Amino acid sequence: MLSRVSTGGLLLASLLLSACSDEPAATxxxxxxxxxxRLVINHYADLALAAYSDALSEARxxxxxxxxxxxxxxxxxxxxxxxxxxxxxxxxxxxEVFRFGNAVVDEWEGQVxxxxxxxxxxxxxADDYQAVMGNPGARANIIASxxxxxxxxxxxxxxxxxxxxxxxxxxxxxxxxxxxxxxxIEFLLWGQDLNGxxxxxxxxxxxxxxxxxxxxxGHNDRRRDYLTVVTDxxxxxxxxxxxxxQPDQDNYRADLAADxxxxxxxxxxxxxxxxxxxxxxxxxxKVALAAxxxxxxxxxxxxxxxxxxxYNGKGIExxxxxxxxxxxxDTVSGPSLSDLVAASEPQLDEALKADLNASExxxxxxxxxxxxxxxxxQLIAPGNAEGAATVNGAIDALVEQTTRIEKAALVLxxxxxxxxxxxxxx
Amino acid sequence: xxxLIVLITTLxxxxxxxxxxxxxxxxxxxxLLPAHQQWQSRNMTLLxxxxxWCSGDQxxxxxxxxxxxxxxxxxxxxxxxxGPLSEGNRSWQVQFWPDKRNMVARQTEDLLDEFAxxxxxxxEGASVVVQGLTxxxxxxxxxxxxxxxxxxxxxxxxxxxARHQLTLSDQVLALWQQPEGMLxxxxxxxxxxxANADEALGGILRVQVTGVDTLKKKLGxxxxxxxxxxPQPYQAEAWRSRHSTENLQASLAGAQAVWERVxxxxxxxxxxxxxxxxxxxxxxxxxxxxxxxxxxxxxxxRQAQLQSLYQNLDALETLQQDDLxxxxxxxxxxxxxxxx
Numbered sequence: 001m002l003s004r005v006s007t008g009g010l011l012l013a014s015l016l017l018s019a020c021s022d023e024p025a026a027t028x029x030x031x032x033x034x035x036x037x038r039l040v041i042n043h044y045a046d047l048a049l050a051a052y053s054d055a056l057s058e059a060r061x062x063x064x065x066x067x068x069x070x071x072x073x074x075x076x077x078x079x080x081x082x083x084x085x086x087x088x089x090x091x092x093x094x095x096e097v098f099r100f101g102n103a104v105v106d107e108w109e110g111q112v113x114x115x116x117x118x119x120x121x122x123x124x125x126a127d128d129y130q131a132v133m134g135n136p137g138a139r140a141n142i143i144a145s146x147x148x149x150x151x152x153x154x155x156x157x158x159x160x161x162x163x164x165x166x167x168x169x170x171x172x173x174x175x176x177x178x179x180x181x182x183x184x185i186e187f188l189l190w191g192q193d194l195n196g197x198x199x200x201x202x203x204x205x206x207x208x209x210x211x212x213x214x215x216x217x218g219h220n221d222r223r224r225d226y227l228t229v230v231t232d233x234x235x236x237x238x239x240x241x242x243x244x245x246q247p248d249q250d251n252y253r254a255d256l257a258a259d260x261x262x263x264x265x266x267x268x269x270x271x272x273x274x275x276x277x278x279x280x281x282x283x284x285x286k287v288a289l290a291a292x293x294x295x296x297x298x299x300x301x302x303x304x305x306x307x308x309x310x311y312n313g314k315g316i317e318x319x320x321x322x323x324x325x326x327x328x329x330d331t332v333s334g335p336s337l338s339d340l341v342a343a344s345e346p347q348l349d350e351a352l353k354a355d356l357n358a359s360e361x362x363x364x365x366x367x368x369x370x371x372x373x374x375x376x377x378q379l380i381a382p383g384n385a386e387g388a389a390t391v392n393g394a395i396d397a398l399v400e401q402t403t404r405i406e407k408a409a410l411v412l413x414x415x416x417x418x419x420x421x422x423x424x425x426x
Numbered sequence: 427x428x429x430l431i432v433l434i435t436t437l438x439x440x441x442x443x444x445x446x447x448x449x450x451x452x453x454x455x456x457x458l459l460p461a462h463q464q465w466q467s468r469n470m471t472l473l474x475x476x477x478x479w480c481s482g483d484q485x486x487x488x489x490x491x492x493x494x495x496x497x498x499x500x501x502x503x504x505x506x507x508x509g510p511l512s513e514g515n516r517s518w519q520v521q522f523w524p525d526k527r528n529m530v531a532r533q534t535e536d537l538l539d540e541f542a543x544x545x546x547x548x549x550e551g552a553s554v555v556v557q558g559l560t561x562x563x564x565x566x567x568x569x570x571x572x573x574x575x576x577x578x579x580x581x582x583x584x585x586x587x588a589r590h591q592l593t594l595s596d597q598v599l600a601l602w603q604q605p606e607g608m609l610x611x612x613x614x615x616x617x618x619x620x621a622n623a624d625e626a627l628g629g630i631l632r633v634q635v636t637g638v639d640t641l642k643k644k645l646g647x648x649x650x651x652x653x654x655x656x657p658q659p660y661q662a663e664a665w666r667s668r669h670s671t672e673n674l675q676a677s678l679a680g681a682q683a684v685w686e687r688v689x690x691x692x693x694x695x696x697x698x699x700x701x702x703x704x705x706x707x708x709x710x711x712x713x714x715x716x717x718x719x720x721x722x723x724x725x726x727x728r729q730a731q732l733q734s735l736y737q738n739l740d741a742l743e744t745l746q747q748d749d750l751x752x753x754x755x756x757x758x759x760x761x762x763x764x765x766x
Contacts (some may be wrong), residue, residue: 133660173656176526273760289528290515291522292553314507383551405757415757416748 031413032340034261040322041264043334045253047324048098049245051315054091054239054327062185063231064089070209070224077204082189085182086304091327092411093311097319100274101267101419103253104244109168110181111144112237114294116362117178119187121171122226124217128196130295136172136278142179162233180230183301188227190301197381199373201303235370256391263419266409268337270417272316272403276359280312283396289391294377304365306374313363316401317356320408341408355401362397365390447615453630454612457683459602461506465499471590472496476745478549480581483620486574490566494669496591501676505637506682508630509608510601513527518554519594522561522658523663524647529555544582549590551631567666567758626689630755635747635758636686642739644670648723649732651653659720665749670719676713678705688750697749711735 024402065084069077087251092113099105118131120139131138137149140164148155150172157164168179178184191204209224217223244252249390256264284305288296318324322336341347366376369390379387458636475492478484499536500520503511511517525719533555543549549557565571565580602608612626620626646652662670680704682705693697711734715722722728734765751758 058579130527130532131530135657170654173650173653173658175652277760286515286518290518290554291533293527293529293555295527382553398581403758406757412756415755417758417760418747 007389013317020222023141029223029344031411032346033343036335036343037265037340038257039335040260040337040340041256041268042335044264044268044324044335045245045256047318047322047332048095049242049247049253050324050326050332051091051098051318052238052242052245055095056235056242058088058091058327059083059231059235059238063180063235066231066400068228072183073206074207076169078189078204078209080312082302085185085189087309087327089299089304089308090317090341092137094315094318094324095295095307096117096279096312097271097275097315099128099271100279101270102256104250105241108124108237108241111169112234112290113177113183114169114175114178114181114182115298116176116185116277116300117187118174118176119184119192119301121168121177121179121225122187123191125192132176134182135174135176137168137174137177140171140177142168143226144221160222160227162230162236165226165230165233169418170216180233182234183299183302185227186299186301187232188230189222192376193294193301193303195377197292197377197384199375199378201375202301220351262414265337266419268319268415268418269405269409269412269414270419272319273402273409273417274404275312276316276398277402280309280396284309284312285391285395288376289380289388289395292380292382294380297377297380303370303375303377306363306370310363310367312392313359313398317360320356322354336406337412347410348404348407348411352401352404355397355404359394359397362394428578444629445691449691450623450630451613452625453627453684453687454609456613457687458506458508458630459609461499461600461680461683462511462595462599464710465496465503466498466592466599468499469588469592469595469700470491471576473585473592476581476584476588480577480585482489486566490667492669493559493562494672497563497664497667497669497673500559501673502680504640505634507634510612512597512633513679515554515595516598518558520558520591521663522555522558524661525555525560526661528660529566530560531570534561534564538579538583544586546589549583549586556583557587557590559587559591563664563666566709568750571582601689606659624756627754629757630684631688631746631751631756632758635682635743635751636741637677637681638739638746641674641681642736642743644674644677645732645739646734647717648719649729649736650723651736656721659724662720662723665720667717668720671712671715674719675709678708678712682709685746688754692750694753697745697753701742701745701750704738704745708738708742709734711738 042201062081062084065081067078069081071077081091095105096113099109118135118138119125120129120131121137121142123143124138124141129139133265137148140148142148142157142160146155146156165179170179171177171179187202189204190202191201191208193202195201205216207214209220209227210216211220211224221338243249247253277326285299294300297305298308320337321333322338323331323333325331338349338353341352366379369379369387370376374387376391378384379391381387405418410417472492472495472735475489477482479486493643504517507517510642511520533553537552537556538544555561563583565573565584571580600607611617612630615622615626620629644663648658648665650656650658652658659665664670664673669700685701685705689698712732715731715735717725722732747758
């Protein structure tokens with residue numbers, strides 16, 4: 001009797017211990033096969049290489065169309081250059097999932113894709129143009145100016161070269177002073193969108209690039225130089241990023257491969273979740289919608305925002321599935337996060353794939369809406385309840401998928417998601 | 427033997443579901459819900475005060491005081507707004523920040539030019555920028571409005587905003603208190619939102635950590651951390667009313683109230699001491715700021731002081747987001763500031 005009680009007591013104690021301890025009850029099986037996870041990370045780098053390489057080749061195509069525009073500025077050559085810009089965005093937007101989590105991209109990105117911008121820094125703008133409060137460069141108009149005084153500093157602008165333009169980014173400390181990158185090119189090709197939340201994009205005439213009698217806009221030689229220089233800079237920036245992802249080199253990819261598997265997986269998941277929630281659902285959609293603010297629209301000059309958002313979403317899906325469809329139609333595919341998650345929790349993998357499909361469908365409605373003539377800046381107009389519902393549908397789908405990405409991270413035993421703070425030491 | 431099993435089961439329930447579930451319940455009952463109630467009650471006062479000033483029965487100083495009280499309750503609430511207030515665009519209806527392009531001035535004036543005698547439905551149909559405390563602050567404190575001379579122009583908007591805030595807080599409170607509302611979801615498990623107390627606690631901690639991250643943003647943005655170190659005084663929260671620091675203090679106090687309850691779950695005395703100390707240091711540093719934030723960021727002799735405050739906020743965030751979360755075995759997840 002006594003011994004039974006004491007056995008019971010022991011049993012009780014051990015049950016309590018096992019149920020209440022902070023430690024897991026038994027040593028769990030590893031969350032994934034490490035060798036397999038290495039292959040997943042390596043393939044992630046292959047995806048990045050393919051996407052940046054496509055972004056580079058499309059930027060070179062764009063450069064060709066810009067040459068044609070400058071050789072013969074007319075409505076057709078301008079339309080072709082604009083189409084080349086839109087095409088160049090398709091692979092680039094799919095690279096943005098690599099930005100968050102990989103410092104090498106995040107630090108490089110400002111010169112390439114900074115947004116939103118006070119475009120009055122670059123060229124002429126309408127009188128009622130709204131810049132950021134206290135921005136000393138808001139109306140600098142580099143194209144029209146040989147020099148610029150900011151505070152005590154006198155800047156010589158006479159020679160428009162890549163170094164000068166790059167140095168003017170964040171002029172006077174303002175992040176909206178963006179002199180280079182996709183959105184500077186976009187502004188030069190389209191001009192300001194003066195339609196607010198009504199239909200229509202920027203309507204810069206081709207004659208802004210003409211010389212002689214037909215020229216409009218003023219300072220056209222400098223506008224032509226600016227467009228050429230800034231496009232060449234984009235190309236050289238993309239070349240540098242492609243080099244970071246080449247295999248068997250002393251580059252970022254080598255660092256990633258040398259780092260722990262856990263960190264590699266963390267970076268992949270952090271990129272997916274940050275783009276999905278904070279950046280795409282938040283900064284790029286919710287802010288613009290809630291404030292009915294077309295200035296906070298992503299591609300506000302060209303009204304190409306629907307495709308930017310769609311391909312951002314595609315990038316998130318690419319990383320999870322280990323797939324990427326190249327510009328030439330080829331598909332790159334290989335070991336994926338999906339494989340790792342499915343190996344231990346197939347139901348979660350299916351659920352996350354379903355979420356990714358759902359968010360793709362929701363972002364597709366933005367594309368369909370634009371195709372029928374209602375662009376993102378009209379969807380966010382005050383009083384457009386249907387438009388708000390469309391945008392909110394996309395936001396909600398992204399929020400939902402982010403929650404599932406967190407669950408996938410847990411399955412892979414990754415609790416702290418932010419690579420910047422995950423491995424600190426005091 | 428059967429009795430023993432009953433005993434074991436009872437003890438297990440008491441011992442195991444207890445600490446975390448108890449803390450979660452306490453947080454919901456004694457910290458989160460009261461913060462929402464206080465916000466609602468301050469909004470009631472704000473509406474009364476607005477009506478009184480608009481009918482000439484109150485000084486502007488009293489209305490400003492009522493505004494500060496609402497703003498302060500809202501600041502305290504930000505690290506505590508798990509659930510309804512974090513969803514949809516409700517929190518943006520309370521405050522729109524940062525407002526880099528001064529949309530508040532443009533949209534407010536445009537709205538009043540369009541509707542001379544603004545009605546509630548017209549305000550509800552407008553953007554969040556004009557529905558909340560940011561627009562209220564602009565009207566009360568911006569020199570360009572000269573609100574005392576232009577009472578007729580601005581009163582319909584002020585009253586409309588105060589009413590909108592009260593309605594919003596009533597709705598949010600109802601979502602907390604109704605059957606199967608937020609309070610139930612944080613206190614009885616499993617439910618549609620949380621499978622167990624751990625998940626609920628994780629949800630509370632996520633909002634709290636996001637709140638601390640937002641404090642960093644509210645300090646770092648005017649300091650120029652996004653702008654190569656060039657100060658951006660107009661990007662300070664509440665720069666017009668010069669109340670940025672008071673708001674930071676109220677938010678910190680809200681975050682600390684969560685920690686005060688969670689502390690008992692932490693077995694690591696060193697970690698407890700570190701987090702306690704981090705709160706104390708930041709509180710003291712905020713207390714010691716001698717002038718409004720928008721002035722301090724422009725004063726070169728104050729940069730080291732502000733930098734140190736920022737670093738301490740950063741350290742507190744890491745202690746909670748990483749060390750505390752790991753210690754408790756809770757995943758904090760993504761927050762809306764990731765990707766900024």
